[in-house]
Amino acid sequence: MRYLVNAAGIPNYGDEFIALAWLRYLQHHRPHDEVVLDCLDPGRADKLIRTRIGELPVRFADAMWALTRDVPEGERAYPVLRERVRPLARELFAEERPEAIHLLGGGYLNAMWPQNAALVAAAAEAGRAHGIPVYGTGLGLMPADASPEFREDLRSFRYVESRDAAGARELGIRKGLDDAFLGVRALVPWEDAPRIVVELQGDMIDDAAREIYRARIDELLAREGAATGAGVAFLEAFPPHDAALWPELCEAYPEARFIDFWELWERGQSGAPGQIWLTTRFHAHLLAAATGAAGIAIDIRGDYYGVKHRSLTALGTGWPVVRLDDPAPLPPARTSPLFRRTSQLRAVRKRLLAGRLHPPAR
Template sequence: MIYLVCHSGYLNFGDELIAKTWINFLTNKFPLEEIWVDTCNPGVSAVAFKDYKNIKFTDTLWTASRNSINKGIDYILDLGFQNDGGVSFANGLELIKSARCVHMIGGGYMNSEFYFNYAIIAILAKLKKEAGFELFGTGLGLEPIDQSYERIIGEFFKVFSWIDVRDEKSYQRLIHWGLKSKASFSCDDVFLSPIPQSDEDRPGKLIISAQPGSNPFLVVSFLLKLIEHCPQAQNGIEFLTLDAISDHIIIDKVVSISRRTDIVVRDFNDLWKNGFQISSNDFVFSTRFHAHLVASMMGARGLCASVSVPYYDVKHLSLIEMGSGFDIIGMHDFTFSYDWNKKTETFHDHAQTACKTKLDIVDKVYGFMIESSINDNTIDNSTNLSV
């Protein structure tokens, strides 16, 4: 049994896309293997992934996280959530101990911004020592880490079999903890998915993915000016709703104030079923990490901005340093004197290389299962995990 841990269940497109990437990948490679997915809202996830076989959903580890909200770090260190979890929580822990491997899939949920999620690695470290399952993480973003938590968190990660991260700062943190021999710096887990097909048969539009952050008035003001100055906006404007609640705080204001009648709003369900429909001719502005990533995979260029420092700075800069072709700006001081038709390489030009890097990590962490599955005839022995 494979036990996945992910920040799915809130219908945030990026988190759901990471979950979908791994569920697609693992059900294809290990079609007879039972897979449990520990998500924030298992009922929501079960509906989103209703078409998959051999997938079951639970929230044991996220119960530990929720029970740690507004509690001090000592509560997590003492595993106080275990005492407060009751019989159902104890049963969930026994299920985890029966796994062949526990895999924390990617995302930016394991850092000091959400310190209560440290309960997840605290209990996994304990269960790993008791049960001996393989424990690894891929595509994680560990920054920022508060200095008061640093040593403690490093101790938890020392019991992991492997930790793969998606940004340089997180990797340097692992090295600082003495974990270089079991650490890698690759890229976001979404690079494991097929490259989306771009729509090249239309003029470029302005594509926007924006959330309110701590200053929604700044975001709305910036977007109204962007619509006015960006030449691609003359061909149409499209809002991508990656989060149905927070994104509409921005979208509804901009649509109302701008009075543009050609604004198309693509909601979460549309994006989930039909994917991004982006052309390399489009100009994209994004405050969201995965809109930035997927747009670049499809050959588009544009701007990104952080609505939370340093959390989103680390995320966007990691993509820019990989070669997304985007520029990061401050919405408060951007002059709009910009080369809107600038040509530069994007992830579309080298996504295959990023995918190969991620596949090398996957071969490493799932190698023990490939060998046993071939012996048990539960995987096609003419292939390997990297095909």
Template sequence: MLGGAGVSNFGDEFMVRRWLEFYKEHGLEGELTIDGASAENLSGLFGGIYRKASFVSVFNALKYSGPDNFWESLRRGLNFYDNGGLNNYREFKKWSEKIISTKLMHLHGGGYINEIWPQSAFLLGVAAATKLKYNCKLVGTGIGLLPLSKVPDLYRDEFNKIINTFDFIECRDYDSYLFLKNSVDNADNIFYGLDDTYLAHVDNVSNVDGCNLHISYFSKAKESLHRLLNKLPDEYFNKFSNVYFWECTMQDRECFDIVKAKHPKVKLLDYRDLVLNPLPVNAGDEMITARFHPHLLAARKGVAGYYREDGSYYDVKQGSVVDLGSPFKSIEKITASHISQQAFNRIVSFEDARVAMKRILGARIVEYYKNSN
């Protein structure tokens, strides 16, 4: 399993947790190798729970030794084995046999492959190269690819080859799906699906009293957070039984400190709490968020609230949750009044069906693995 986890980020790690749970249910825990940004971080988070799985950083480590350009990184990944592969990297040669014997490569979900992090394109290219070299199965789930510019003519054939090499690619947002469908010839293996967190229902603490407020912000949006806190009167915060701050990465601590300075009763949930423990969210709670996964997971439990738009990367992500039926509104429309709960909440109403659909996809991957040579 290959992807963007291992950076101590709630969303990426939470998706890996969902797949670890699912594969363990199907008796495959001992067959799993998870390649992430930091083997130490992944092992520290999951190693005590999933003792039979292996956590490494091979392809993720190698992506940083290439060009800082999306399309050149993509090409480098596709040509990786033709240019010597792991034989060029003494510290990684010990993993050669593991890669040669790979029966299935799973590029798991997230929004980590785009031009914000251009070297991540290496993962897309090397995943396809591994299938072409060693004839393994290759799947992608819950993928978000934007922002990404139009495929340059110079790389069009290689991009087509890479995407068509996948047995299937599931896109978690419609914009990424359209990008691939419009960029790739004969793209019958691409479909519009769901975020990887839909592998299971949202675990939540159901005995949290009263109506609670949840806040999730990142440091680049701290000026927006300052303006928001100055706009809302103290009475807005005092009406909640609890105020929780979701620290999705350690960099979010600065925003927690900003909230705490104004409202000392706020409680911190760090990324380990969020990944490993049930979430203290219930229908009737409210949320203010600049982040994607807090919005998605809270909305699925019947929470209403407000999301921040920033005009770029997060607009696609937040918009994809609204497309699923989230009742959240733009933060520009926030008021100090309680949010009236909708009689019909579309994202909640479709929860069971969507989890069932995602698990069918997971079962298809398991079947691929068990039937591979």
């Protein structure tokens, strides 16, 4: 049994995409292995993913995520949380011991959600107590938990990497790649691709920031000659929050399209050469740039989104990253044909890592 953990089931496009990419890898290379995906909402993740992974025997669960719930405010400091979780983790894996526990990539293990660090504590304890190999790939760890115990537990993993240089430096672990690169090669262009794509965001943004983002949208569409919304698509990656702005956008841009999460999931978040994207979200930046689109990334929180977007510009997407509160006009959308090619090489690199952690069956 292979025990995977990530934040699928919210749903949030990037987390679902990463879970699907790893399960598809196992479907092709270890098709007879029993797999558990421990996630936020097993029922919803099952609905989204099961039909796409053939006959791979997957069980959707939330046993490890249950350790993150109902943690009192006073027990969220990592040293305290760790002591709370360790006996539970030993018991959880006492009878059914997987061949590996693998924390998949994503931005769910950082100081913004301190209770989620229970996943690190539980995985590390299972490794120590039962000798189970523990892996962490493509982890978004910034802003980081600064406690020595958190670093100790991360470094106890048999393999662990940060998806960005900032997290690698802060925690003294290797720098790797975001796990979404594992799924890049499966993306296909849309037949009816819009000329301009705006990804909406309704979470982690207050009313004042939402108004500023709305003004940025208006600025871009006016500059690109899309006053009626013709050739424009607005995307929802995190339902229902991202749709909050759509009613007023629909009124302002009557010819625009709204693509809800479920349609986006069916289509895939693929860009195309000649397209212009505006987004606050990290995986939209990564996947659209990897498939050839030009774009502008808006940083709505420097210690979280800023780190993520800058990690992509460091890889060469070509997209400018603009602080939400920057009063200057939006820069032109840019792209990098080289990044489109190197993304395919990074997908190969990620697949090679997958082969090391979960070797193909013979």
